[in-house]
Amino acid sequence: MQGVRRARWRASVIAGSVAALLVAGTAVAVGAQAATGCRVAYTVPAQWPGGFTADVAVTNLGEPLDGWSLEWSFTAGQEVTQAWNATVSSSEGIVTAENMSYNAELGTDETVSFGFNGSWSGTNPEPTSFTLNGVSCTGDIATPSPSVSPSVSPSPSPTSSPRPSDPMAMVAAMEPGWNLGNTLDAIPDETAWGNPLTSEALLQQVRSQGYNSIRLPITWSNRHGPAPDYTIDPDWLDRVREIVDWSLAEDFYVMINLHHDSWQWINAYPNDPTTVMDRYTALWTQLADAFRDYPKELVFESINEPQFADTSDAEGDQLVHEFNVEFHRIVRESGGNNTDRLLVLPTLHTSTDQARLDALLTTFDQLDDANLVATVHFYGWWPFSVNIAGGTHYDATVEQDLIDTFDRVHDTFVANDIPVIIGEWALLNWDHTRPGVIQRGEFLKFLEAVGYHARTRELTTMVWDAGQFLHREELQWRDQGVYEMFKASWTSRSGTASADHVYVPQSGSITSRDLTLNQNGLSFQGLWQDDEQLAEGSDYTVAGDTLTLTGPAMTRLVDDRAYGVNSTIEARFSQGTPWQINIITYDTPTQTTATGTTSSFAIPTEFHGDQLATMAARYADGSNAGPAEWTPFKEFWQHFQPDYDAGAIILKPEFFDEVDDGQVTLTFHFWSGTQITYEIVKSGSTVTGSTG
Structure with a gap:
């Protein structure tokens, strides 16, 4: 890889016995005056085999400091591998954490916090003593060390809410993130897909729950005028600006994009390149101008899930490259804070396939811009994500898919000092309107694993919430236990x-x-x-x-x-x-005979306290029946669904659309381990059913 990124990465590595210089950024020289008293709170909120996360809070009890340096010893060979809000190095077991430019000043009774990931083997004892600018931190006022002289070069004053300036640290500070899904991206308007108008109270609630960044998916396709200007509707732009302003006021990092435009008109680029690119250029030119002077906490994402008609993946990679390069040019040339604002670039389809990642890496090499971020999406192993082909459990296959995916993303980008945002993640069919598609305990295992594997690979995550997690009218989580697992996964493992x-x-x-x-x-x-x-x-x-x-x-x-x-x-x-x-x-569920049509057929079922896990369908000769004929197990809710209140299992028209006339044996699998069979006969649009 060429240019700025590798040069900065090489400069951040300390040779010889020094373990690592972990945050690439501008650290000011540590002030020479000593603290006259200090207190340190060192906690380990997360630990896993071979690794851990530590949080450190340093309180200055003495005179104000212009620059600080905290030292401690690791007695069991632990090493720091990545840090944020401090520059950390180590040598012969002595660890030194020095201030960044934005948190150098530390007034009397003020506290500065930083954190790091570390490695360990054997044991991981916590440090027992610390020194701040050469003075032991005992929690009391101490006599300054005579060997330390006063500072002669003051550092810049921090803002009221200091933020990291290094791209890797900034993206790390965005973790965890939340999507305002199916709202500004809804078609034709903000409430069209079932969510209420976004309010300040909603954003305050999300922020209070521990989320540090918010992605605002926005569809612009029906919100602008005709060619050649494609002028954005000023009322719509004002509404977007209002929500951005509210979000920034809540101390969020904020990401905006072109969302469903990707499949509404951008996908026509291969057949109408001039019109599509002119429209794209016009929209981003207006947006770059509108938000030019906004703070750096506002982040731009070029396109959501880019896709193109009538192209191979390799051809699509090249087209994504063209849009990302044009987006970069427009924003950078618009001036103001856009000259070095973080810009987020996706792969084709936001895919995590290695070829797609490699193609985006080529774009990063060409642009040679340190303030770029890669983005992908992650919805898990597809059979598990939608419950098809027997994908009912968070098993070894699902786990390995997760690990392999996050490893590819880390090794391609993070290892080359390119920050990564997983801009959307969840399971596709976990939804309060489709209960039971994903069994709750299996879903919780998935949430726990995503948090752990993303955190240990330095990937920032933004959960996709279209209303299935946070009930926006009530401002309460639909399932508090799901949120608790989200929250725990940000800093620790759960059993x-x-x-x-x-x-x-x-x-x-x-x-x-x-x-x-x-x-x-x-x-x-x-x-x-x-x-x-x-x-x-x-x-x-x-x-x-x-x-x-x-x-x-x-x-x-x-x-x-x-x-x-x-x-x-x-x-x-x-x-x-x-x-x-x-x-x-x-007790074992029981079923009775039924008659109906391919558009309306339900099997009377007494569930007797059991819950349906999946359904298999086979013809009399044993071959697979119905849609997705490569597997006997059909897609939960798309092809069948239980109705526990009505006492029935419904077979959907989408199931019968691909069922041949004749006999089909259905096998219903329940979470107790029970299996029961039921025979149906389809003749044209008529369906009859009986117990097997």
């Missing part, structure tokens, strides 16, 4: 288990039940029911990773054995959010 449920038949003897703990490098602390701790030995035992609930405990937990959830317990670990386990009573 999970092989399941978040234990199914117990309504009749018959009650026996002990086993679950496998996924401790994720943590230690298991015990089981609780509400505020009462269960007794190890009599209520449960742990052998390795096997958690066994005893027969007497299970008897108590199923209570009166009514169908459904009888009780909930939680497994607690040394860090992270507890893992809830529902104790559920069930």
Whole structure:
């Protein structure tokens, strides 16, 4: 790789025994005066095998400082691998953290904070002593060290809310991020896709929940005039500006883009290049002008999920390159703060395939601009993301896909000092309007893993929320436990288990039940029911990773054995959010005959406390029936769905659209492990069904 980026990266590495200079930025010379008193709070909010995250808060109890240097020793060979809000180096076990230009001044009783990721092996003891400008931090006033002289060169005054200036550090400070999805990008207007008008209260709520950046997807295609000027509707631009202003006032980093324009008109570029590029240029010229003098916390993204008609992937890579280069030219030439504003460039389709990543890396090499950021999207292993082909569990395949994806992105960009924003992530079919597509416990495992693997690879994430997570009218999370897992994953790991449920038949003897703990490098602390701790030995035992609930405990937990959830317990670990386990009573679901049509057919079903996991469909000869004929397992909700209130399983018209006339055997798989079969016969538009 050529030019600015590699030069800066090489300059940030300290040779010989020095472990690393971890934040590339302008650090001022440390002031020579000593502190007369200081206090240090060192915490490790996250630790995993071989790595950890540390937060350090330094309070100056003495005279104001113009520049500071904190030193401590690692006694077990730990090393710092990446830092933010300080320049950190180490030599022979001594670690030195020095101020950045924006946080050099430290007044009396003021606190400065920084953080870092580190590596360890064996043990990871916390430092026991620190010195600030050569004076021991004991929490009391101390006599200044005679060997330290006063500073003679004052540092720039920090702003009221200091921000990093280095691109890598700035993007790291944007973690975690949140998308205002299906709102400004909705067609034809802000509320067309079911969300209310965006309010200051909404943004305040999101900020209060710990999110540091907000992505504002914006569709412009029906919000501007005709060629050749393509003048943006001033009322729409004012509305966008209002939400940007509110977001900046909440201390968010803010990212704006051209969103659904990608498939509405930009995709026609191969067949009408002049018209499309003129329109694109006109829009970004106006936007660059409108936001020229906005602070650097406003970030521009060229196009959301770029795509092109009638092209191969390789051809599409070249077209994305052309749009990214034009976007870069327009913004940089517009002047003001746009001369070095962070610009976010996507791959074709925001894909994480290696060829797409390599193509974008070529663009970065050509532009040779240190203030560029790469962006991709991540919605997980597709069969799991939509529940098709038996993709019901967060299993080894789903995990490996996640790891491989994040490794590719890290190795292509972050390793070359190019920041990365995962501009959208979630699972495609997790939605409050489609309950049960993704089983809740399996979804929580996915959330936990995304947070960990992104954090350890220095990837900033922006969750896609189109209303499925935060209820915008009530300003409450639709599922508080989902949010708690989000939040925990930003700084730590959480323990999970092989399941978040234990199914117990309504009749018959009650026996002990086993679950496998996924401790994720943590230690298991015990089981609780509400505020009462269960007794190890009599209520449960742990052998390795096997958690066994005893027969007497299970008897108590199923209570009166009514169908459904009888009780909930939680497994607690040394860090992270507890893992809830529902104790559920069930019996085998039963079904009865049915008649209907291909446009309206439902199988009467008594669920008896059980929950549907998936459905397989096969013809009489054993071949796969229905859509996605490469697998017997159909797509949950797209092809079938349960209706627990009505007592039915609905087969969708989309399923019958690709079913041949004749007999089809359906196998319904339930989360208890139960399987039942049902026979349907299709004849034209008529469908009949009977128990297998």
